[in-house]
Amino acid sequence: YLPALDKVSTLGEGVRGWDTGPGNVLIDLAVDQFSEGQQTYDHGGAWASQGTPCPAVIDTWLADPFFQVAPPKSTGRELFSPAYLQHCLETASSYQLSIADxxxxxxxxxxxxxxxxxxxxxxxxxxxxxxxxxxSRNPYLRQCLQQRLGDTGLLTTDQLGLSADAKEAIAFAVLAYWRHHRIPGNLPAVTGARQTVLLGDWHLT
Structure with missing residues (x-):
């Protein structure tokens, strides 16, 4: 899942899910800063694709304590904030990288x-x-991910007939259906909750 923040979901022996990292947040913040507000995201990864990633900087960023914490775990813009981006940029400043880099x-x-x-x-x-x-609509991000995944297959929900743009709307519709039929909607293994519970409530006016 690659919206503002990444989430992992696995199937097999039960279901596991957690936030893995910044998703698009830091990219979007950087694009906004470097374009002086003219762009809010890197359309198609076009800007990033003109540069070259710096492995040493990535290794330094991966040392952040959040990435060492075992799931279940969750994060948000309270961590991956403008201040966090500035810290990342300070770390990278000694490597003489271009904006595209x-x-x-x-x-x-x-x-x-x-x-x-x-x-x-x-x-x-x-x-x-x-x-x-x-x-999922950023070809350069997909390319980076595929290179790191090696032989692991990589595809989008669009290829499975589920629009990436509609995914959250569908998810909330499913949650509403479960609430109506009194089906618990949380997964303790994912959220860390003590038990399954009904999510949401009915408010008729």
Missing amino acids: ILATLTDFTAATIVYNYDQFLPQRPHQVVLCGGG
Whole structure:
């Protein structure tokens, strides 16, 4: 899942899910900063694709304590904030990177956080990875992720007949259906909750 923040979901012996990293957040913040507000995201990864990722910088960024914490775990813009981006840029400043190089490094960093979580917290890598969200429409990000995944299959929900743009709307419709039929909607293994519960409530006016 590649919207603002990445999430891992695995099937097999139960279901596991957690936030893996920044997703598009740091890329979007950097594009907004470097374009002086003229762009809010790197359309198609075009800007980043003109640069070259810096592995040494990515390794430094991966040392952040969040990536070492075992799931279940969740994060958000409270961590991957403008201040976090500035810290990343300060770390990269000694490597004399161009703006395109920095964006390429941030994009490959997102890919690296996903694969790092697979390698650290799953018994083995998944045989297939399915992407949705805005990041799934970034060819350069998909390229970075595929390079790190190696032989693992990579496809988008669009290829499975589920629009990446509609995924969250469908998910909330499913949750509403479950609530109506009194089916618990949470997964303790994912959220860390003590038990399954009904989610949401009815408010008729």
